[in-house]
Amino acid sequence: MSSQMRLGVRIVALSALLVAWAAMAGAQTASFRQNVLPALEKRCALCHQGEQAQQGLRVTSAAALLAGGNSGPAVVAGRPEESLLLAKVSGDKPAMPPAGEGLSAEEIAALRAWIAAGAPDDGSAEDEKRETVWWSLRPWREVAAPETSGDWGRGEIDAFVLAKLREEGLAPSGEADRRTLIRRVTYDLTGLPPTPEAVESFVQDDEPDAYEKLVDRLLDDPAYGERWGRHWLDVVRFGESNGYEQNHLRQTAWPYRDWVIRSLNEDKPYNRMIVEQLAGDQVGVGDPSIEAATGFLVAGPHDTVKIQNPEGEAQKRANHLDDMITATASSFLGLTVHCARCHDHKFDPIRQKDYYRLQSALNGVWHDERNWAEPAEVAAYEAAAEPLRAALKEAGEGLDALRESADARAKAARDEVFGRYRASVDPTETEEAFQPVEARFVRLVIERPTAGRTVADLDELEVWSEDGRNVALGGKASAKSMRIDEASPETYAAANLIDGKFDKRWVSGGGMPEWVQVELPRAETIAKVSWSSDRLMGFGGRFGRSIPERYRVEVSADGESWKAVASSEGRLPFSDEDRERLLLFAVFSDEERSRWEALEASKESAQKGLNRLEKPARAFLGRFEEPAEPSFVMVRGNPMDHGEQVAPRSLSPLDAMLEGFELAPDAPEAERRLALARWIAADENALTARVIVNRVWMYHFGQPLVRTPSDFGVNGGEPTHPELLESLARRLVQEYGWRLKPLHREIALSAAYRQSSEYREEPAKIDRNAELLWRFPPRRLEAEEVRDSMLAVSGKLDRTMGGPGFRLYRYTVDNVATYYPIREFGPETFRRSVYHQHARSVKPELLGQFDCPDTALAAPKRVSTTTPLQALSLLNNEFALQQAGFLSQRLADEAGDDPAARVERLWRLAFGRAPDAEESARAQALAKAQGWDVLTRATLNANEFVYVF
DSSP: OOHHHHHHHHHHHHHHHHHHHHHHHHHHHTOIIIIIHHHHHHHTTTTSOSTTOGGGOOOSSHHHHHHOBTTBOSOOTTOGGGOHHHHHHOSSSOSSSSSSOOOOHHHHHHHHHHHHTTOOOOOOHHHHHHHSOOGGGSOOOOOOOOOOOSSOOSSHHHHHHHHHHHHTTOOOOOBOOHHHHHHHHHHHHHSSOOOHHHHHHHHTOOSTTHHHHHHHHHHHSTHHHHHHHHHHHHHTTOOSBOOTTTOOBOTTOHHHHHHHHHHHHTTOOHHHHHHHHHHHHHHTTTOHHHHGGGGGTTOSOOOOOOOSSHHHHHHHHHHHHHHHHHHHIIIIIOOOGGGGSSSSOSSSSOOHHHHHHHHHHHTTEESOOEEOSOHHHHHHHHHHHHHHHHHHHHHHHHHHHHHHHTHHHHHHHHHHHHTTSBOOOOTTOEEEEEEEEEEEEEEEEEEEESTTOSSOEESEEEEEETTSOBTTTTSEEEESOOOOOSSOTTTTOGGGGGSSOSSSOEEOOSSSSEEEEEEEEEEEEEEEEEEESOTTTOTTSSSGGGSEEEEEEEEESSSSSOEEEEESTTBOOSSHHHHHHHHHHHHOOHHHHHHHHHHHHHHHHHHHHHHHSOOOOEESSOEEOOOSSOEEEEGGGOTTSEEEEEOOBOOGGGTTTSOOOBOOTTOOHHHHHHHHHHHHTOTTOHHHHHHHHHHHHHHHHSSOSSSOTTOOSTTSOOOSSHHHHHHHHHHHHHTTTTOHHHHHHHHHHSTTTTBOOOOOHHHHHHOTTOTTOSSOOOEEOOHHHHHHHHHHHHTOOBOOOSSSOBOSEEEEESSSEEEEEOSOOOGGGOBOGGGBOOOTTOOOHHHHHTTOOOTTSOOSSOOOOOOHHHHHHHHHOHHHHHHHHHHHHHHHHHHTTOHHHHHHHHHHHHHSSOOOHHHHHHHHHHHHHHOHHHHHHHHHTSHHHHEEO
16 A cells, blocks of 8 residues: 555544544533533523423423423524524523523533534433432342351341441440440330349349340330330420410320320331321221320421411411421431422422322311310210200390391481490590599409400509699509419519500409509599500400400599499490490380390300310310312412312322322312321331331431431432341331331340440541441430439439320410420429420420420431530539439438448449449548538439430
8 A cells, every 4th residue: 555545544544533532522512411401400490390390391301301391392403593492591681590690601502512412312310310219219128137157146137237347347346234234225215214123133133034034124114105205206296385476385285195105105016106197087986095196297386377368378278288298208208208399309209299199188187176085975065065056056046036127227226326325445545534533542443344255454554643644653553363374473463554564464363343453652633544455456456355344443542441433334335246235225125125135045044054064175186177179289389379280199209119099189088198198007118117117226226227317318318237227127017017116126135236335446447436336326315314314313203104294384375475494393393204295496494405306396316415504404403403402312211321321322323333432432522521412413414324325
């Protein structure tokens, strides 16, 4: 071949290489997923994704852009100049996006290059998500425990743990000593310290099954349900106040708490617990002990403020449903379905339609009380109430007939009749003028407040001198009675009436007649008295209908003999009902008047009869109604912008795992909840089992297998031990029948759980937090454990179970509830902390210092901090001081006068062991120098007391 021909071949080959290289480079710059999609997702996807995409255009895949929306294709392959999308985002003033930052020059250039290259479809982020099913959404899979050599291990848990340790070149720790073990497992299963007697019995038990017997005894202890019930109440955001602005207490929410504790103690299958919490009124009809479970649905915050506009009320209702959806999906399924409220989930394969299908299943649930009694009790009440209601109805219809017959006459006479009277009392200010009189004492005697009220309510009482001075200022006020507020006895004191302000009030204690009296600084010539109940709020405000309507004003020189100078005589009635009666009686014949009075008497008698009946118990367990309208996808989460109609259906991401359900749009309300519950609780639903197993594991080891216990989606974590999690979940369902106690037993008996917590430097370099379980991770006691342990060792713990809770605060209720911590603690507060009536946004001081979560939010994983305030609280908090004193007295009672015996008893109560010689000597010296209370305070502050190792 000639040199010229060889040169030609080389040029052709080089040209081919250059073309291929250019094609490869073009392919790289023309990647939709890498170069175009990120910009569109950031700038455009908020409005243009999912089934509710605006103008029908979705920008999250190449295929969607080529298909286009209402205006035709957004992209024309190979023709940038004809592509509508490019035109909309380009130029000095791009039309899209309509608000916010537009695409950069580089992003527009990448879009142009991609279109020019033919708009190749290399897949979208949505496609990528669908290519791989996330681990938690996969169906059950078979796992076998790995083969391990050596003598460490007691079961499958240990095989999985040991295999993972060996992968990292780690070895497990030896077994903890018996005193450590009994303290650890007793706290884990009951939340209380072991008694000295229990410790010694276990330590001295030489039987090979001594530890197994201990675990079984603890699982049978009623304290187990209290301990693990508190964990579940954290998860499901259970609180005993409404939250939001008003935050009033829920006095009847406790039956749900008791149901949780009782169900756990009975070892009720967890899937049955799920069904009862979502539909207990259906599977437990007539059984209050089961119906209490539906308190789960309404355990969260509830905005009780009435909103005047329909948009606000619709948004409030949507928020309440969102709380139920969030609780249901996160508690049972570990899914953040609430992230799909306004658009398709950004990370998980949860569509916006899934969210509203789930909302449709819960759309008949309302925050409210309902009957919570045996059917026989309800039937007896209804049988007694029915004739009284019939009498009420009959009397009401008779009154309506008389009213209608006199309507024309009453209208004609209205002006003339009302003209005979003075103006009615006015909540903003009512005054009575009279002939000037000298007095030192002035009294307002209240014979009756406005109709239907039982107390009088005033914000100011003014006494005016003849020359126009309010001489009540500087005087002394008193009253026959006043409402007593448990948080502040002076909240409604009579002194509030003469302070010249309108932000504080006097409220009578109930029972008429009432009086409120002013002693003037000196005798004055007075000519007028005025008062108000609504000076700041304006007429028709909240207090305006509790003002005195029938009254008299009296004066006295000495406070003994009184003279009436004015009264309500001649005033027009305040209420519309009383005004109507006045007008009707003015035009009635004698026969009509007699008939009216007889009907009124009959109505009053029937109402009193109803009031005397003992009503069936009610509890805050939710009210269920058939939805008033169909369910719709709410465009961008706006409840006033309805998209496609939806019906109750299971979540689509789990369709490949188990058979779903789908109901008609008009399916009965109860059927919706029951179908949802049974789907979540199905044996085939591996996700449900994985989530609860992860929670149980977390509360035993202090850290979960999946770091985000209520988020098993892409944004959550992957398991540290995936095969172990799958194995335990399968065993929970297939071997244990969803019962949790066998799962606890398996974990507590494992060698992994029984390891020493001793720190080792070399393993810590690889696994600082012991997530791989090369040792047992020590933990600080939770807030409730700290408080309950102090009560237990002091001998004051009240083990009464169930019923209404106690409070570590006092509160006052006006328009909103205000909470004040108590400083003195009586026996009624010595119950276990799980029975504390937690109000939202209120943390009792000691519990709050030790990270007790605010019940305004779910707390699937508590934080555990170490702060100086914790130590200071244990030294100086009133409760800690009190319990230290009780503990000192217990030592004296049980160990006598021998200091060494007292110290030994103290150590055994607090630490579960005897002190060594040095500890005993130093403790005795401190007690002798500072007193036994100082020693017990220091003991309750010791790491050995507040930590489990």
